[in-house]
Amino acid sequence: MIRIGRCCLLLSLLTCTPAKSEDGPEAGSADPAAQFSRKVLLRQFDRNRDGRLNDKETSVLRDAFGGIDVPMLPDESYDYTHVDRPGSITPEQLRNADNTPEGNPLTNPGATLGRVLLYDRQLSENGAVSCASCHDQKAAFADPRRFSIGFNGERTRRNSMGLTNIRYTHLKGRRPGFFWDERAPTLEAQALMPIQDEIEMGMKLKDLNKKLGKLPYYPPLFAAAFGSTEITSERIARALAQFMRSMVSLRSKFDRAAAAAAEKDDNSTDFDLFTAQENLGKSLFMEGIGGIAEFGCAVCHPPPTFNMDKAQNVGLDLKYRDKGLGALGRQSNEPFTPSNDGKFKASSLRNIALTAPYMHDGRFKTLDQVVKHYSSGVQPHPNLGLAPREEEFGAPGTGFHLSKDEQAALVAFLRTLTDDQFVSDPRFSDPFVRAPH
Ligand code: HEC
Ligand code: HEC
Numbered sequence: 001m002i003r004i005g006r007c008c009l010l011l012s013l014l015t016c017t018p019a020k021s022e023d024g025p026e027a028g029s030a031d032p033a034a035q036f037s038r039k040v041l042l043r044q045f046d047r048n049r050d051g052r053l054n055d056k057e058t059s060v061l062r063d064a065f066g067g068i069d070v071p072m073l074p075d076e077s078y079d080y081t082h083v084d085r086p087g088s089i090t091p092e093q094l095r096n097a098d099n100t101p102e103g104n105p106l107t108n109p110g111a112t113l114g115r116v117l118l119y120d121r122q123l124s125e126n127g128a129v130s131c132a133s134c135h136d137q138k139a140a141f142a143d144p145r146r147f148s149i150g151f152n153g154e155r156t157r158r159n160s161m162g163l164t165n166i167r168y169t170h171l172k173g174r175r176p177g178f179f180w181d182e183r184a185p186t187l188e189a190q191a192l193m194p195i196q197d198e199i200e201m202g203m204k205l206k207d208l209n210k211k212l213g214k215l216p217y218y219p220p221l222f223a224a225a226f227g228s229t230e231i232t233s234e235r236i237a238r239a240l241a242q243f244m245r246s247m248v249s250l251r252s253k254f255d256r257a258a259a260a261a262a263e264k265d266d267n268s269t270d271f272d273l274f275t276a277q278e279n280l281g282k283s284l285f286m287e288g289i290g291g292i293a294e295f296g297c298a299v300c301h302p303p304p305t306f307n308m309d310k311a312q313n314v315g316l317d318l319k320y321r322d323k324g325l326g327a328l329g330r331q332s333n334e335p336f337t338p339s340n341d342g343k344f345k346a347s348s349l350r351n352i353a354l355t356a357p358y359m360h361d362g363r364f365k366t367l368d369q370v371v372k373h374y375s376s377g378v379q380p381h382p383n384l385g386l387a388p389r390e391e392e393f394g395a396p397g398t399g400f401h402l403s404k405d406e407q408a409a410l411v412a413f414l415r416t417l418t419d420d421q422f423v424s425d426p427r428f429s430d431p432f433v434r435a436p437h
Contacts, residue, residue, distance in 0.1 A: 031077075032220040033112070039075045041433075055436035062435060070217055071116045071431040078427040080111035080246035088258035089250065089304045097168035097305050099175065099245075104188060104238045106245050109224040114243025116221060117236060119430045122211060123195055124151040125202035131194060131240075134160045137428055140351035141247065146362035150199040157199070157322065159362030161347045162355040164422065167245035168348075171302060171309035180344045180360040181324045182311050191240035192233055205233045212236075247428060249350050249419040250304070257416070258304075274416065280406065281413025289400045297374075297410070300385060301349045306417065311343035312385035315378035315399075316359060324360060326383075337383040353415045354423060367411045375402040 034040060045061040046053060053061060062068065085094060100106060117123060118131045134148035134156070135141040143160035150156060158180055166187065169176055177185050184190035194200040195208060203211075209231045212218045219229035226235050257273035264272075269287065270279040286303065288296030300312055310333055311325040320326070325333065326341030333340060344360045358364040364373065378384070378399035402410070422428070 031109075032223040033073060033109075033217070035220065036071055036073050036217050037075045038072050041070075041072050053433065058433055058436050061433060065216060068215070069121070069432040069434055071119075072433050073112065073116075073431060074426075077108040077112055080108050080243070080427060081106055083248050084250060086250055086255040086259040088255065088262040093304065094168065097170050097307075099167060099169050099187060101186065101188070104241060106242045107225065109221075110226075110239050110242040111246045112243075113221040113225040114239040114241070114246075115428070116217065116431055117240050118243055119432055122215060123201055123203060123208065126151055128152075129201060132430065134194075134200070135163055137425075137430075138354070138423055139356075140164050140249075140354040140423060141428075142355035144356065146357050148200075150197070151202050152199070154199045158360050159357060162351060163244055163247050163347070164249045164350045164419075165247070165305050165307065165348045167248060168305040169307045169309075171305065171307060174309040176308065176310050176345055180311075180346075181328060182345050183328060187241040187244060188234075188237045191237040191244075195236075208236070209233065247422075249422040251421050252350065252419040253416040255304075255419075275412070277409045277412045278416055281409035281411070282416075284402070284406055284410055285413050289402065289406075295400065301346070306349035306352075307347065308345045311340070311345040313337070313342040313344075313381050313383040314374070315342075315381045315384045316363070316373070317342070318379045318381055320381075322361060332383075334383075334385075339383060342381055342383055349414065350417045351419055351422060353418045367414055368407070371402070371407045371410045373399070375399050375407055 031037075041061065042051065042053070045057050045064070047057055047060075048054070061070070083094065085091065104110075118135070121127045121130045121133070123130060128151045129149070132141075134143045136143060139162070141163035146159060147155040147157070148160045161180065166178075169178075175185075176182055178187060178190040179193075184193055192205065195203050196205060213229075213231050218231060222231055222235060223229045225239055253273070257271035260273050261271050269283060271282065274282065285297045285301075288299075300308055302309075320342035323341045325343040325345075326339055328340070330340060332338060333343070337343075346359075352358075353367065356365060356367070358367070358370050364370045376399045380398070
């Protein structure tokens with residue numbers, strides 16, 4: 001078996017079917033990547049037949065593939081295309097917010113390839129980091145570290161961003177870009193940037209295509225996703241974008257409570273399934289502080305996606321060291337702000353309790369600190385976003401002036417946006433058989 005596995009690396013990949021004699025049907029089945037299915041790999045390497053690979057068996061498998069990490073994929077593809085939509089959200093709402101381009105529809109083989117790419121350290125120059133090194137499923141695909149560490153041990157300039165519901169960013173007719181400063185116009189364009197980034201992964205795209213072509217699992221995965229084994233940067237970008245778009249999270253306490261209220265056709269603002277504190281937080285978030293909608297959090301982080309439609313300045317500093325959108329040299333994105341300095345676009349607030357630390361520079365460790373900032377820490381920056389600059393709210397540029405109870409209520413509300421299934425969903429988990437340590 002081991003010898004056959006080694007030969008697999010030497011022979012042309014599609015014709016080589018190490019499991020053919022034993023596994024007949026699936027080796028020659030329609031799915032070109034079936035040779036990396038759990039069933040086929042276990043049949044070859046699970047010597048003691050206990051349905052899993054122990055350390056020894058893992059080592060044997062890895063040796064058979066020349067000592068590299070290989071993916072072990074589900075026997076039947078996971079379903080990435082179905083969206084579990086709660087009753088409180090209409091199909092139209094999701095359709096309008098969806099940033100999927102016509103040329104890159106979400107498919108199961110495409111997302112499966114994207115999953116392997118996102119977890120593959122071979123995408124970095126020296127094999128040290130994968131996308132997932134800085135986008136950890138347990139942290140809703142953000143990084144618990146204030147700054148992430150790239151392939152060469154250097155720190156990133158900004159805090160990593162969560163990827164929850166990154167598919168639903170089209171809001172109020174706007175198509176915001178990706179990253180804190182919106183510099184990537186589409187998710188497809190975004191996906192190739194970290195790969196080439198000098199701090200993050202340090203790869204040249206043309207070297208990457210060659211490198212991936214030599215790994216046994218990619219030609220069949222590309223064939224399954226795109227109809228041929230050809231590996232191009234465009235295909236890599238499309239698959240990564242498909243997988244990221246499959247990371248939909250609409251199963252939080254907030255969704256259950258909103259769906260229950262919608263079912264009862266109960267338009268009253270309080271949710272039965274929320275505590276009084278959560279309802280107070282919801283009201284402050286949605287209806288605004290002092291009952292004035294313009295002064296609510298939802299103006300900038302609107303439900304049900306809780307994504308932002310554009311970069312804004314929230315007065316973290318009077319002078320920003322990192323100018324965010326302002327460094328890109330574009331005209332101001334708001335008529336009432338002189339420039340774009342200090343403007344940033346946060347990702348979705350869904351799963352926000354899991355993505356600490358917060359803000360583009362990860363300066364706040366807790367949600368309490370974030371809310372305290374909005375309450376009393378806002379600096380009167382000339383580019384400050386609409387809500388906290390209003391003089392009606394007391395001194396301009398000092399924040400929303402929330403009581404301690406109100407601050408705690410906002411944090412309690414933010415915690416209802418956590419989707420525990422999302423962070424343990426096997427569809428989004430690491431597919432690789434890693435070396436035992
Ligand atoms: C070394 C750490 C690191 C690696 C590796 C990394 N990222 Fe990131 N990611 C970040 C940081 C930091 C940001 C914010 C950067 C900025 O705004 O300038 C970010 C932002 C993003 C965003 C923007 C999210 C939004 O809401 O706008 C996406 C999408 C993303 N990364 C996907 C990926 C993908 C796909 C890969 C692999 C191809 C990857 N990242 C690799 C650290 C990393
Ligand atoms: C004017 C628009 C605006 C309003 C109003 C607003 N936010 Fe924000 N929010 C932002 C921006 C912009 C960022 C990112 C700021 C940065 O990193 O410089 C952000 C970041 C956050 C973050 C951290 C996100 C992350 O991934 O690190 C949380 C949590 C948050 N806001 C909650 C709230 C709450 C709660 C309220 C209401 C009290 C609120 N926001 C009101 C624009 C706004």
